[in-house]
Amino acid sequence: MAPQVTVDSINPKVIECQYAVRGEIVILAQKLQQEIQAKPEAYPFQEILYCNIGNPQSLGQKSITFFREVLALCDHPAILAKRETQALFSADSIERARKILDQIPGRATGAYSHSQGIKGLRDTIAAAIEARDGFPADPNDIFMTDGASPAVHMMMQLLIRSEKDGILCPIPQYPLYSASIALHGGSLVPYYLDEVTGWVLEVSELKKQLQEAKSNGITVRALVVINPGNPTGQVLAEENQKAIVEFCKEEGLVLLADEVYQENVYVPEKKFHSFKKVARSMGYGEKDIHLVSFQSVSKGYYGECGKRGGYMEVTGFGADVREHIYKLASVNLCSNITGQILASLVMSPPKVGDKSYESYIAERDGILSSLARRAKTLEDAFNKLEGITCNKAEGAMYLFPRINLPKKAIKAAEEVKTAPDLFYCRRLLNETGIVFVPGSGFGQVPGTWHFRCTILPQEEKIQAIVTRLTDFHKRFMDEFRD
Known part of the structure; x- marks a missing residue:
């Protein structure tokens, strides 16, 4: 046959x-x-x-020395006991590796972890988010993933029920979104960024496209925002972000915030603000808005694309929905451990007083x-x-x-x-x-x-x-x- x-x-x-x-x-x-x-x-x-x-x-582009030292020690912990290690690796890399290994089942990077990721690493990431934003972060809201892309796919699987479900997506957009919406059987609802004004996201355009989708029988479930923008390179103003948060709250939309370029801001007059920080500063808590924020180790100044590390922070969903998000994560068993470690390092790099701090700052700022x-x-x-x-x-x-x-x-x-x-x-x-x-x-x-x-x-x-x-x-x- x-x-x-x-x-x-x-x-x-x-x-x-x-x-x-x-x-x-x-x-x-x-x-x-x-x-x-x-x-x-x-x-x-x-x-x-x-x-x-x-x-x-x-x-x-060169990798950040501190990150790679910690990864090397975690992957081959036998060398931690060797005398030569003290000369080859910085003291804070050795200390961080020991701490991380104590959090890993069996102290082995070849072991599976909890489906959301290693608890101690999620604690580190949550503390870093809290320090960045000035608002509480819960490690139980963190889902570690193999880069940001699987997290995006997971949310599309969760939200899209049929071609009658739509996702508001920027045009121009990173084609991960159009591809994942197509793969999961939904409808992409485009909203156009305004090139004349520097790729500004106008809420009036969101409202227009939302109403048009509704008139075509499409139920819009979520809004994708990429900030800083890919492929457009703009950084949203905080006031603009507040208007976007208000729009999502009024319309009951999940805000999918792609924030993987949060370290990549090149003009002094612009600053990165996470959507979670903006929403909390407006007085909106967990019960007011569904928000999913994506981060990745592939971008920033680290550029560790091949390590496939990242996470999503999921807030505002009820316990019953969270069970199903966890189920989606558990189908893949867990994300790779090296990527998990790197995500924790990216969010918690050396601090003032650490042995590696000055060399880390020089490498980061140079890039x-x-x-x-x-x-x-x-x-x-x-x-x-x-x-x-x-x-x-x-x-x-x-x-x-x-x-x-x-x-x-x-x-x-x-x-x-x-x-x-x-x-x-x-x-x-x-x-x-x-x-x-x-x-x-x-x-x-x-x-x-x-x-x-x-x-x-x-x-x-x-x-x-x-x-x-x-x-x-x-x-x-x-x-x-x-």
């Missing part, structure tokens, strides 16, 4: 789901990279410059100041190009420039049945080796075209990106000039 599994017979929700960050352009880039290795003279460039994904260490410089260099470069405008890079790890393509370029894209921004990004890759992700993979106002560029390539490579892009863009615009 012939195999029965074909594209026509697999789950249609899988076919519907898309993830542009690792989509067509990236697949082509990887192919080109193999061809360059085999035949370096085949292309006018010798290196692929990946600007497509927030994966800092793949692009040369963040470099990211700020890279963001400004790229922002300025984009704004000098004909037909391109780019909002200020306030935070996160990306820029999302708008490109006004000539009509001839749009027509050329249509002739090869390709979105115009994909057409541009494909040409850019083939001629320069630069990998941008087309804006159509994130969503955009119809008739506008963008691309997302990370600020993560090492500082010494930023000028090469600017030079290659500038030369290409001039050739492209001249070729398709109307």
Whole structure:
């Protein structure tokens, strides 16, 4: 009997789901990279410059020494007793590793933990949230996950019952959200960020989209807010956040706060405020609003993407619903222990007086100041190009420039049945080796075209990106000039 599994017979929700960050352009880039290795003279460039994904260490960012020392000691506790360890590792790394090992079942990172995560590590994270926000945090509200993505999937599983359930989601958005909504059978209800005012989230737009969804028979269950923004890089003002909290409370929506870039703020006039802090400062307690906050070890200044650590803080849900959230967590047994340890370290790094404090601060500030410089260099470069405008890079790890393509370029894209921004990004890759992700993979106002560029390539490579892009863009615009 012939195999029965074909594209026509697999789950249609899988076919519907898309993830542009690792989509067509990236697949082509990887192919080109193999061809360059085999035949370096085949292309006018010798290196692929990946600007497509927030994966800092793949692009040369160094890990934080204190974090890695603690992880090494926890993974191989036998070396704690060796004399050489005192010389190789800082005293506070050794002390932290011993403390963490005492909290792990069997003192082994290869053991399963409680499905929500190791209690002592959740205690550490809750204390750090409380110190950050100035309001109480409960370790029982913390669910440790393999990065923020599984936490997002868990909440979509919980909230979406059918295609008649909708999730308000920003456009542009990180495609994890559109993909997870599609996979779990719900409806994405878009709300558009205002590019003209720096990607501001207008509550009037939320109300408009909510009413339109209701008129189409959609029950909106939750609002996704990404702050700082991905792919747009804006940092929400506190007054704006208060209006968003008020909107969710009035409409009975779950507020899904993606706060994984909370350490990535590059302009002094903007500050990160967690939505939980904002809600509590408004006098709203647990019973007033359902709030889920996501954090990850993959971003910030740590960039530990491969360690897959993160958590969600779940507040405002009744005990009966919490039982089902715990059940979803327990289906996966637990998140990986190394990621759990790292999440606790990220939220509770060395403090003043600790042996590692000065070196930790130097490493952290060096990374963040470099990211700020890279963001400004790229922002300025984009704004000098004909037909391109780019909002200020306030935070996160990306820029999302708008490109006004000539009509001839749009027509050329249509002739090869390709979105115009994909057409541009494909040409850019083939001629320069630069990998941008087309804006159509994130969503955009119809008739506008963008691309997302990370600020993560090492500082010494930023000028090469600017030079290659500038030369290409001039050739492209001249070729398709109307």
